[in-house]
Amino acid sequence: MDVPNVVWILTGVAVVGLIVFDFFAHVRTPHEPTFRESAWWSTVYIALALVFGVGLGVVAGWDLGAEYFAGYVTEKSLSVDNLFVFLIIMTRFAVPRAFQQKVLLVGVAIALVLRTIFILLGAAAIEQWSWVFYVFGAYLVYTGVKLARDHADEAPDDAAGNGFMVRFVRRVLPTTDEYHDDRLTVRIDGRRVLTPMLLVMVAIGSTDILFALDSIPAIYGLTSEPYIVFTANAFALLGLRQLYFLIGGLLERLVYLSQGLAVILGFIGIKLVLHAMHTNELPFINGGEHVEWAPEIPIWLSLTVILGTLAIATITSLIKTRNDQRTEPAVPAMEE
Helix, strand or coil: CCCCHHHHHHHHHHHHHHHHHHHHHHHCCCCCCCHHHHHHHHHHHHHHHHHHHHHHHHHHCHHHHHHHHHHHHHHHHHHHHHHHHHHHHHHHCCCCHHHHHHHHHHHHHHHHHHHHHHHHHHHHHHHHCCCHHHHHHHHHHHHHHHHHHCCCCCCCHHHHCCCHHHHHHHHHCCECCCCCCCCCEEEECCEEEECHHHHHHHHHHHHHHHHHHHHHHHHHCCCCCHHHHHHHHHHHHCCHHHHHHHCHHHHCCCCCHHHHHHHHHHHHHHHHHHHHHHCCCCCCCHHHCCCCCCCCCCHHHHHHHHHHHHHHHHHHHHHHHHHHHHHCCCCCCCCC
């Protein structure tokens, strides 16, 4: 897929424009979004992603269009799982609800920058060394196993507010534990200090690095086109702020989402290893020759597995939480 530079530039400008619009239209004035506002704008961003995918399929062919949709669904699912961590970060830092929009939007911007860097590095590595697919595949299988074993309420160290970057900032710069509206710095006793708003953004930015390490190899297992990797990531992240407020209550009910994502990451990891074997050039594997029996998993099968796994994880999660609510013992009323 040969994408002209002007298309790359226009796409980048459009993504930055949507973030700037989001800031001035919703985030600049601190407030807690209503359910109606969150639902409307979540629908708008999802619709934009779907329209883009259809347009890509019409212009570049439906094989590439299917790769985009598989990548978008996977990245969106991983982003929803990331919301669990964002929720923990917000809770640990006690971020007021009215200011959470600004933190999330900054987190989205940081994630886009980091993922763009990882996308470019991944594309360069794949073009230079075909064995990188072995590394990506093994890492995704490892991540899938680890995700399946971890509990949903566990989070990286940065989510606790005590990660390396947060500790470093607190050590080298003066900070305060009190919020001053949504300001990042404030002058106290004649000295400029950092507020918790800046620290929580540092915490989210740090965890975004970990998220990129999972998401980029995952989507490169579905497509080798950097443009599709970038646009699928961008559309998955855009609207994440609205989705946070829309499904905040639902997040606690998706108890099997991590297991579902573990299956998806494991499947894509195996797909990458099979692809690496099919194009093998390592001398200690099959004498440096391609492993002809290694099958290539078609994109339609990948998309089916991804959607089917997410559907099963969601349905079983809702059934379990509903059954748990029914079996919970009633709390006896206190006598006066």
